[in-house]
Amino acid sequence: MTSQTTVKSAPNDPRDAAPGATKGLRGHPWLTLFSVAIGVMMVALDGTIVAIANPVIKEDLGATFAQVQWITNGYLLALAVALITAGKLGDRFGHRQTFLIGIAGFAAASAIIGFSDSVAFVVAFRVLQGVFGALLMPAALGLLRATFPAEKLNMAIGIWGMVIGASTAGGPIVGGLLVEHVSWQSVFFINVPVGVVALALGLVILKDHRAVNAPRSFDVVGILLLSAAMFSLIWAIIKAGESWGWTSGGTWVFLGAAVLCFVLFAVWETKVKEPLVPLSMFRSVPLSAGTILMVLMAFAFMGGLFFVTFYLQGVHGMSPVDSGLHLLPLTLMMIVASPAAGMLITKFGPRVPLVGGMVATAVAMFGMSTLSPGSGTFVMSVWFALLGMGLAPVMVGATEVIVGNAPLELSGVAGGLQQAAMQVGGALGTAVLGAVMSAKVSADLEGNWQDAGIQLPLDPSLEQAAEIGVAPPALAEAPGVTPDIFARITGVMQDTFVSGMSLAFLVAGAVAVVAAFVATRTKRGDNADAAGGGVHI
Structure with missing residues (x-):
């Protein structure tokens, strides 16, 4: 791989300028970052904001639990399947065009979902949302790679990672506010004005960069x-x-x-x-290590975050908004630490920040495994903040390692690879840690029931209640269930859930430790200078 790649702008564009030039709006690096960040924020927010609306959608549309699950699963499936191919489309036709089509399609699909009166339509257009989201996510990274000078690229990726992390963690807060005070449809309608702003800015600001040796066939x-x-x-x-x-x-x-x-x-x-994906890319040990690291990071982060929301809402009885507010230490730390991580990576390279980030993530996971039904806000906040501090350099550094070690003409494919690794890791983390948690709940429930001195027979259906830490309210009215017995049943549900959650966090912490060892194989991108000073327009 060479350290310089010749790039050309879209033909017949009179506003062409060298990378980093600040004359006019077109192609301005920081305005480009601002423009793509709005689109990326919309997609990242949608990954978690909809989960808050799912119970209301189920009730309003008369959907089954399985149908509601596919409101999230359909989106995830489409996004994961299409990401790398979408990145290739950006490399072939230009990241600007791909990004703008993704924005317009995502906003349009969101509007249609808001007007839908059938869960089948909601699921179908959530799948379409995933496809359009896949178009714009790799394109955003491709635009940053081609626009920013090498010495500022890590800072830009740091802000980009901050937007993704903060949007993902902030989704429950925004979703809770919209569902409680407006409607479930507003969760989707909010994407329309955001999409219009992102599209308008993109048309004015974004500049198309294409490598001369970009692919010409499919x-x-x-x-x-x-x-x-x-x-x-x-x-x-x-x-x-x-x-x-x-x-x-x-x-x-x-x-x-x-x-x-x-x-x-x-x-x-x-x-x-x-x-589609030249396998020679993976001869780069750092690129391969960065991809594996992204999978492991998402495994621990997404899998762990899944349990935190149930812990706050089920065990502590918080509303969606309150649980989102309790996650603010995580969100705020990612906002603060991501740009700082970008500066550290620019100065010292990615290896030390990545290893340190995964070590901090592991410590946070092990710390969260000690949470109990009686844990207070301060203790939770310490571990959430440490988790945010650990994730920030990994989100930034692993992205730089993957994209920076790929040739410029494959920056879209590299961006798709980075996002696909995150989606696979997140899905795997949620499923595997969920299975670990369910097995622990199944093993502990009967013993906890007997230890609580409850004389009533254990209903097998209560195992599902223990998996979310909540005793069914209707059980309080059942024959033979006094207020004291119901309180003890509630305690059993909470204790059993926490034991399962603790084991899941221990597994997530172990995965983070493995990721720290993988991070030792990373290094600064061989083609990082092609992002700016080595690019010729």
């Missing part, structure tokens, strides 16, 4: 094989955590199909003239 077979592999993998993960379980035949059939498709994809990519 690897259709590669796209089909990779899409089938990603679909089979994510489908198996979702269904294993949702209903099938990890030992079922269906789960292993789809996991086997994923492995087969990945192998066929790898073989095909060595034979086609212009591959």
Whole structure:
């Protein structure tokens, strides 16, 4: 890989200028960052904001629990499957065009969902949201890579990571406020004005940069094989955590199909003239390490965050808004630490900040494993803040390692790879940690029930209640259930949930430790200088 890559702007654009030039709005680095950040914020926020609205959607549209699950799963599946292909589209047709189409499509799909009166329409257009979200996420990274000078790229990626982290963590707060004070439809309608602003800014500010040796053809077979592999993998993960379980035949059939498709994809990519993902990219040990690191980070972060919301709302009885406010230390620390991480990475390289970030993440996970039903706000805030401080350099550094070690003409593919790794890790973390937690709940519930001295027979359906830490309110009216007995049942549900959550956090902490070792294999991107000073317009 060379350290310089020739890049050209879109033809016949009279406003062409060198990277970093500040004359006019078109192509201004910091305005480019501001423009793409709005679009990225919309997609990242949507990943968690909708979860708050799901119970209300279920009641309003008369949906089943499985249908509501697919409001989230359909979005995740489409996003994960399309990301790398969408990145290739940006490399081929230009990241500016791909980003703008993604923004317009995402906002339009959101508006249609808001007007839907059927859960089938909601799920269908959530899938479409995922496809358009996949278009704009890698394109945003491609635009930053091509626009910023090398010495400022890490700072830009730091702010970009801050936007993603803060939006992801802030989704429950925004969603809670909208659902409580407006309607569930407002969770989707809010994307329309945001999308209009992002589209208007993009049309005025964003400048198209394309590598001279960008791909000119499409690897259709590669796209089909990779899409089938990603679909089979994510489908198996979702269904294993949702209903099938990890030992079922269906789960292993789809996991086997994923492995087969990945192998066929790898073989095909060595034979086609212009591959979708040149396997030579992975000869870069830092790029491969960065990809694995992103999977492990998302495994710990997304999987852990899933349990935190149930802990706050179920065990502590908080409203969605209150639980979101209790996550502010995590959000604020990511906002503060991400740009700082970008500066540290620029000065010292990514290795030390990445290792330190994963160590801090591991300590936070081990700390959260000690939370109990009686833990106070201060103790929770300490661990949440430490988690945010640990995640920030990883979000920034792993992104720089992946994108910076890929050739400029493959920056879209690299951006798609980074996002796909995050989606796979998040899905895997939620499913695997969920299975760990369920197994622990199943093992502990009966013993906790007996230890509480409850003479009533244990209803098997209470195992599901223990998995969210809440005793069913209707149980208080059941024959033989006095207020004292109901209080003891509530205590059993909470204690059992916390024991399962603690084990899940211990596993997440162990994964973070492994990620810290992987981080030792990272280094600054070989092509980082091609992001700015080495780019010729």
